[in-house]
Amino acid sequence: MDQELCNQGRYHSLMPFKLTNAILPLCLTILLMGVGAPGQAVELPDLGDVSRVTLSEARESAIGREVMRQIRQERAFLDDPEINDYLNRLGDRLAASQSNPGYSFQFFAVSDPSINAFALPGGFIGVHTGLIAAARNESELAGVLAHEMAHVTQNHIARMVDGQRGRAWQTLAALAVALLAARSDQGELGQAAVVTAQALGMQNQLDFTREHEKEADRVGLRILSDASFDPGGMASFFERLQAQGRHYDHAAPAYLRTHPLTHERIADIQDRLSGLTKRPGRDESLDFRLVQAKVNALSGDPESAQRRFQADLQQRPDDVATRYGLAAAALRAGNNDQIRTGLAALPDPAPSYMVDALAARLMFTMGNYPGGLKRLQEAMRRHGETLPLVDAYARGAILAGQPAQARQRLTDALRVWPGEVALLDRLSEANFALGRQAEGHLIKAEALYGRDLVAAALEQLDLARKAGDGDYYTLSIVDARMRAWRQSLPPVTEAKVSR
Ligand SMILES: [Zn+2]
Incomplete structure (x- = not known):
């Protein structure tokens, strides 16, 4: 076929x-x-x-x-x-x-x-x-x-x-x-x-x-x-x-x-x-070229992607997007020496937050959590808070054994991006790392519901109830969600839940 x-x-x-x-x-x-x-x-x-x-x-x-x-x-x-x-x-x-x-x-x-x-x-x-x-x-x-x-x-x-x-x-x-x-x-x-x-x-x-x-x-x-x-x-x-x-x-x-x-x-x-005026000068943002480099770094096997970028770098040694592509391919390959080389190729300070996000990810992979967190914090100061930066920061903080810091940052970010499922996933992770089981399950439920996975969300609410560490406030939210979401359940999925 x-x-x-x-x-x-x-x-x-x-x-x-x-x-x-x-x-x-x-x-x-x-x-x-x-x-x-x-x-x-x-x-x-x-x-x-x-x-x-x-x-x-x-x-x-x-x-x-x-x-x-x-x-x-x-x-x-x-x-x-x-x-x-x-x-x-x-x-x-x-x-x-x-x-x-x-x-x-x-x-x-x-x-x-x-x-x-x-x-x-x-x-x-x-x-x-x-x-x-x-x-x-x-x-x-x-x-x-x-x-x-x-x-x-x-x-x-x-x-x-x-x-x-x-x-x-x-x-x-x-x-x-x-x-x-x-x-x-x-x-x-x-x-x-x-x-x-x-x-x-x-x-x-x-x-x-x-x-x-x-x-x-x-x-x-x-x-x-x-x-x-x-x-x-x-x-x-x-x-x-x-x-x-x-x-x-x-x-x-x-x-x-x-x-x-x-x-x-x-x-x-x-x-x-x-009949339209041509407006030149805005048709190639750096981020477009970075995204294109990332897509190329993600295609095929990582070794040949690295070779392609290395060959390009011979022609254009200062090109940020080519360096970014090389580092992204190195991250995929997972070899520590190559990751170090990829990281060294990235400009700091970087002209785009995407470069910082990748640099931090490379540092996390090598276990350098303080370095990665510092880089992300600088990126947020320089380029403003973007969703991927906040998420990467929270992930790094959890990995570094600072889940309370991650929880605070994510709670603040959810005021800016209410209901954002990627942040909810991470916040649930931070709560579990802190041993807050009921809250972790409640937030996981919100993340699943946000993706229209109602049955799975209800299962998480059930786990939140059974966790035994939920305070009055958390449990009353769990009950309210349970009542509201059950009504939005399609009949077929309902049968699956009541099993
Ligand atoms: Zn069409």
Whole structure:
């Protein structure tokens, strides 16, 4: 089976597509056979009242969150604080330029070498690492993000579902089927379901998204230009993709398959470009190049990544991004000598907080906790508190045997970023390190609930009750959460809990 097609099916089938009544039961059967392996619970997403034809904003958001819940458990979900922080800062900059603040976006990285990005219902936008690596400058990457954001702001997903009348629920069920089958990741049955669903989806999707694509280009260009990126970035990237596409017969770049490009579309973009002012000078931030270096350091085996960066360093000995890439690859390789060399290559003081975060991580790996903590503290003074810096600091403090300090810092940070699950995870860890079992379980429960893992969150609340060291205040929060969260539990998951 074509491995690339399967990998892509996992994500590209997220856009709703039509599925006939005859196919649906077949896919459901495949799902139950393929996913329901012994000991593995089948959790069908709760799609709510499936008889409704229109997709309300609330429903769209609920579907998006459900899909995200599944994606977070995928191996391909790249849980890298710096890369995700960068994508969200870039996205915030694009969104901030818009007069309609009614949409919230959340960007996340997917570890996949194919060039692709996709929008999910509810404003979640996935970005393949292959896309980050292939962009020649920040405006090109921003151009693709702006195009995806436009699919969201123009309600294309809801409009597609609406366009199918009466079939909306099959569409959503098919979406869930493809997802779960892909997630099972365990054999031909699951993959067959994805491929079938995807083939059907592609065929039907191409017919009625051409107008959406043009609209996404038009709105995306405006977003790009309003945020002071070079709008030419969108055109140059699409042109390159199209040129590449000619060399592939059956395996066109993923982005072309999900967002069909035509000469007409490119000509349209070119036309509009002439009416926009070109704003040079902002199209390559250092952080973009650092993120790109990190993505390259994470791909392939760490030794060959190191060799690539070492060769680049011969050409550009002072290039911060190349040095950063070398150090990131060294951290992956895990050899102490190489880590020391990688650390020595990083500038101090650093021009970006990302460099400090990596330096501190290298120091922690070598057991130099005071050095790493000092570096992070200086970075926060110089560059301001970012989420990855606070998280790295707390992690270092716990490792250094100072969990009380970590707990204080995290409690303060949660006032700035309320409900941030990465901070909650760390705070729970700090509490366990302090021997505060009930509080540790309560906060772990909050972190799980924030990821929509309701059943697992309830299990943690139960453990908090049983821990025996909870004070009155903690236990009353546990009880209140227990009552509230039980009501939000979908029926299938409920059965699992009461077992
Ligand atoms: Zn598109």
